[in-house]
Amino acid sequence: MKALLDWLDHRTGCRKLLQEALFENVPGGSRWRYVWGSTLTFTLAVQFITGIFLWMAYNPSSQTAWESVYFIQEEMLGGWLLRGLHHYTAQAMNILLVLHLMQVVIDGAYKAPREVNFWFGIALLGLVLALSLTGYLLPWDQKGYWATKVATSIAAITPFIGPELQKLIIGGAEYGHHTLSRFFALHAGVLPAAVIGLLVGHIYLFRRHGITAKQPYRKPDEKFWPEQVLKDAVACLAVLAAVLFLVIRYGAELTAPADPADNYAAARPEWYFLFLYQLLKYFPGESEIIGAMIIPTLIMVLICLMPFFGRWKRGHRFNVSLLYVLLAGVALLTWKAVQADQANPEYLAAVRQAGKDAERVKVLARGPNGIPSAGAVTLLRNDPFTQGPKLFAKNCASCHRYDGQDGTGLVSTNAPAAADLKDFASRAWLTRFLDPAHIATPQCFGGTKHVEGKMVKFVQKDVAAFSTNDQVMLRKAIAALSAESKLKSQRDLDGRDAALIQEGRQLIAGETLRCTECHQFRKKDEDATAPDLTGYGSREWLTGIISNPKHPRFYGKRNDRMQSFGEEKILDSVAIGLLADWLRGEWYEPAEAPVE
Amino acid sequence: MNSHAPPPGEGRRGFFKQTAAIFLGAVTALVPLAAGLLTMLDPLRRKAGPAGFVHVTSLSALPEDGSPRRFSVIADRSDAWNKIPQVPIGAVYLRRQGVLVHALNVTCPHAGCAVEYRPASGSYLCPCHNSKFKIEGGLADPRSPSSRGMDTLEVELRNHTEVWVKFQNFEAGKAKKVAIA
Numbered sequence: 001m002k003a004l005l006d007w008l009d010h011r012t013g014c015r016k017l018l019q020e021a022l023f024e025n026v027p028g029g030s031r032w033r034y035v036w037g038s039t040l041t042f043t044l045a046v047q048f049i050t051g052i053f054l055w056m057a058y059n060p061s062s063q064t065a066w067e068s069v070y071f072i073q074e075e076m077l078g079g080w081l082l083r084g085l086h087h088y089t090a091q092a093m094n095i096l097l098v099l100h101l102m103q104v105v106i107d108g109a110y111k112a113p114r115e116v117n118f119w120f121g122i123a124l125l126g127l128v129l130a131l132s133l134t135g136y137l138l139p140w141d142q143k144g145y146w147a148t149k150v151a152t153s154i155a156a157i158t159p160f161i162g163p164e165l166q167k168l169i170i171g172g173a174e175y176g177h178h179t180l181s182r183f184f185a186l187h188a189g190v191l192p193a194a195v196i197g198l199l200v201g202h203i204y205l206f207r208r209h210g211i212t213a214k215q216p217y218r219k220p221d222e223k224f225w226p227e228q229v230l231k232d233a234v235a236c237l238a239v240l241a242a243v244l245f246l247v248i249r250y251g252a253e254l255t256a257p258a259d260p261a262d263n264y265a266a267a268r269p270e271w272y273f274l275f276l277y278q279l280l281k282y283f284p285g286e287s288e289i290i291g292a293m294i295i296p297t298l299i300m301v302l303i304c305l306m307p308f309f310g311r312w313k314r315g316h317r318f319n320v321s322l323l324y325v326l327l328a329g330v331a332l333l334t335w336k337a338v339q340a341d342q343a344n345p346e347y348l349a350a351v352r353q354a355g356k357d358a359e360r361v362k363v364l365a366r367g368p369n370g371i372p373s374a375g376a377v378t379l380l381r382n383d384p385f386t387q388g389p390k391l392f393a394k395n396c397a398s399c400h401r402y403d404g405q406d407g408t409g410l411v412s413t414n415a416p417a418a419a420d421l422k423d424f425a426s427r428a429w430l431t432r433f434l435d436p437a438h439i440a441t442p443q444c445f446g447g448t449k450h451v452e453g454k455m456v457k458f459v460q461k462d463v464a465a466f467s468t469n470d471q472v473m474l475r476k477a478i479a480a481l482s483a484e485s486k487l488k489s490q491r492d493l494d495g496r497d498a499a500l501i502q503e504g505r506q507l508i509a510g511e512t513l514r515c516t517e518c519h520q521f522r523k524k525d526e527d528a529t530a531p532d533l534t535g536y537g538s539r540e541w542l543t544g545i546i547s548n549p550k551h552p553r554f555y556g557k558r559n560d561r562m563q564s565f566g567e568e569k570i571l572d573s574v575a576i577g578l579l580a581d582w583l584r585g586e587w588y589e590p591a592e593a594p595v596e
Numbered sequence: 597m598n599s600h601a602p603p604p605g606e607g608r609r610g611f612f613k614q615t616a617a618i619f620l621g622a623v624t625a626l627v628p629l630a631a632g633l634l635t636m637l638d639p640l641r642r643k644a645g646p647a648g649f650v651h652v653t654s655l656s657a658l659p660e661d662g663s664p665r666r667f668s669v670i671a672d673r674s675d676a677w678n679k680i681p682q683v684p685i686g687a688v689y690l691r692r693q694g695v696l697v698h699a700l701n702v703t704c705p706h707a708g709c710a711v712e713y714r715p716a717s718g719s720y721l722c723p724c725h726n727s728k729f730k731i732e733g734g735l736a737d738p739r740s741p742s743s744r745g746m747d748t749l750e751v752e753l754r755n756h757t758e759v760w761v762k763f764q765n766f767e768a769g770k771a772k773k774v775a776i777a
């Protein structure tokens with residue numbers, strides 16, 4: 001072994017290099033305040049290691065980026081840990097950078113002859129922020145997509161070259177495959193190479209000038225090994241422990257796949273860029289460039305000039321004060337951004353919805369059909385459970401309610417102007433509708449012009465006077481009418497009540513309950529003046545009435561205010577189908593695991 | 597200012613510090629490395645989909661003179677996160693002898709290229725390394741780089757007309773036919 005090492009040393013001089021690296025003198029002995037540079041180098045190494053392994057499984061295109069990250073996170077052995085380490089270490093780096101900068105400025109390590117090394121450090125800070133920015137997009141999820149879209153749109157306000165610069169950054173006029181290719185090339189190639197180059201220079205210059213020891217010395221000089229190395233290792237372990245805690249406790253977030261058509265109201269930059277986001281709020285319209293570029297550039301120039309300020313009599317004190325003011329400003333702006341969001345119910349609802357979408361797409365991806373070639377975004381686009389509430393809130397909730405709210409959970413202060421459609425066509429819904437005490441309430445016909453119509457009068461006078469026997473017949477008719485809808489939630493019940501439903505059909509078609517005086521049921525009736533009861537509440541019936549409630553089969557000329565969503569091309573047939581499926585409770589649900 | 601001489605020994609305390617520094621350094625380095633290696637080794641636990649019978653064609657589509665005909669095998673395919681319904685997952689040569697149908701996987705057992713049928717010679721040739729196979733799939737030339745004949749596949753004739761093939765791929769480069777698991 002010794003012979004081998006001698007051979008190697010003779011050819012490479014590795015022993016001398018190792019001795020220089022390990023046995024550097026630390027004036028005044030090792031100290032905990034010197035650990036930040038080493039922790040940063042450590043986190044950078046973690047990012048390189050985890051990044052290369054992630055690279056082996058990541059696929060940068062708009063149909064595969066989210067999908068490959070999902071696969072890493074949810075399917076691959078230890079993928080959650082690997083991605084979690086990369087995700088949270090990136091965030092830890094930003095904190096460590098600030099701590100390192102504070103140590104350098106407070107200890108005066110930026111002063112001559114260490115100016116160049118200070119600038120190397122500032123450049124490294126910029127590169128790490130650029131790595132964060134580019135890495136944020138790579139999962140191609142809603143959060144990363146919309147945040148990056150905002151960031152790159154800000155690039156477009158650069159004087160003279162803005163639009164061209166934006167096109168160069170995103171690889172064309174639209175966000176897509178090339179945006180990901182470029183960001184990935186920057187994130188995994190260009191920026192890491194630049195970081196390595198600057199880091200080598202940074203460490204070389206650090207070693208050339210030696211450590212800026214904090215005065216007064218507390219103990220005699222020590223060597224870097226093992227005293228300072230041990231402290232550095234403990235600090236690195238503490239950073240790793242914090243990161244592991246976050247990975248295990250929260251895991252790396254993966255929101256729903258990016259969908260340019262689905263405006264993501266919860267879009268925010270990552271927490272360490274929130275101060276910039278907040279700053280932009282104070283510079284509306286044309287003045288945005290002040291907050292987006294001029295102020296950040298001036299601050300970076302001021303920081304870079306610190307070595308020169310430091311030459312003045314009170315320069316060092318000025319620099320330390322400047323640093324504290326900047327950090328306080330960043331903290332204040334971040335706090336204000338968080339406060340504003342926490343007080344914004346729409347933002348909070350959007351965050352809740354984003355959480356639901358993120359969970360839902362994973363359920364669908366794990367489903368029997370898996371992820372199609374067109375990408376996971378189509379899973380959500382074609383999912384009634386996801387799209388139904390959004391379509392309802394946007395198109396129906398101005399009049400209707402769904403369990404008292406707009407489908408997404410928001411409760412309007414306005415009174416409903418049409419029926420509450422939760423459990424529409426179910427036995428419970430029809431029983432309430434045909435209840436004399438309920439039919440004229442806002443949950444039923446109360447908000448419509450039909451409150452003055454024949455149906456309400458019939459229920460309030462005739463049904464109210466039903467004998468016990470009539471009420472038994474009405475219950476059978478309700479069961480039969482509800483069975484027309486073939487609701488998934490009532491499948492078993494309808495199967496058990498087949499005989500009762502058959503009786504109910506005859507009652508609806510007969511004269512006793514007087515349904516067919518106005519409605520048609522299972523046979524053509526040209527004189528019918530109210531909605532067809534054949535297939536009532538079925539998918540075909542619902543898509544029909546949503547498409548065109550003015551059709552003679554439904555309300556005809558008696559239609560109140562309901563728009564013809566299909567006829568007027570407000571919604572396409574896919575959207576109408578999704579809405580109908582959602583109202584009927586028809587969506588994919590994973591089978592419950594069998595109890596062993 | 598810098599002195600690069602090794603530090604004087606500090607006895608037991610120094611040894612403890614050195615051991616602790618090495619141990620902690622190793623732990624911090626190993627955690628990300630272990631997570632990465634674990635994920636990188638994930639493909640080792642992935643299995644090929646179960647080989648099932650696939651309806652390939654009808655008996656009437658096969659020439660009665662016994663010459664082989666190439667057919668794509670259409671089935672559902674899983675590719676990492678994607679599930680793709682009814683796409684070509686491979687191809688077979690089918691040959692009819694009376695009511696018997698023989699199936700050969702088109703993949704060359706040598707290195708995985710696709711073998712071509714040459715009607716003029718009535719044999720198969722792999723265009724990559726010139727392995728030659730007889731019409732029934734056996735090696736036609738002992739100098740062929742392939743160490744075994746073409747891979748035969750199980751065939752079932754259902755409802756007297758439907759040709760179903762149990763489609764499988766096999767490990768290349770081996771004398772023994774071993775299904776890829």
